Amino acid sequence: MTSRPGVPAGTASRHGGAGPGRPPKPVSAGALRAGQLRAEGRSLGEIAHALNCERVPTPSGGGTWTRSSVQHALIRLRGDEAGRSGEPRARPRGTEDPAAPAVIVKIPLMAS
Structure with a gap:
């Protein structure tokens, strides 16, 4: 797999980079x-x-x-105007940034 100089192979295509895959x-x-x-x-509908x-x-x-085909076309149009894919997609579960601080929530125990 090839990559851009300074970018590890396989990391550029997912979020906003030029990488392998079909052109839009x-x-x-x-x-x-x-x-x-x-x-x-x-x-x-109109x-x-x-x-x-x-x-x-x-x-x-x-x-x-x-209505749904119009909606899909408008989403594609917005994505093209925004520069290829539009708004970034949500990350799949388990791929959160490991450098981000963890959130710890303390839940008080109920008295019996």
């Missing part, structure tokens, strides 16, 4: 149009209806626009 797909014309309609204050009426193809090239 380009944002579809439908996602761009959905972003314009959302900026006008339209709801997800955007889906407008895209279907305008015969804008879905990112997969078939089917019809639904």
Whole structure:
């Protein structure tokens, strides 16, 4: 596995680095149009209806626009505008920063 100079192999790709994996797909014309309609204050259902009426193809090239497909397209659009993947994903359990201070909670015992 190759890596960038000064970066251990396999660590650059997960959070904001250039590393192995597929390059991101380009944002579809439908996602761009959905972003314009959302900026006008339209709801997800209204955007889906407008895209279907305008015969804008879905990112997969078939089917019809639904609220959830519009939402997914808007998330992808936001991610592309933010620079590749958008907001960082939450870390999986067990991968917390070991240098972070531990939080100790004292729970008083109940008297019997």
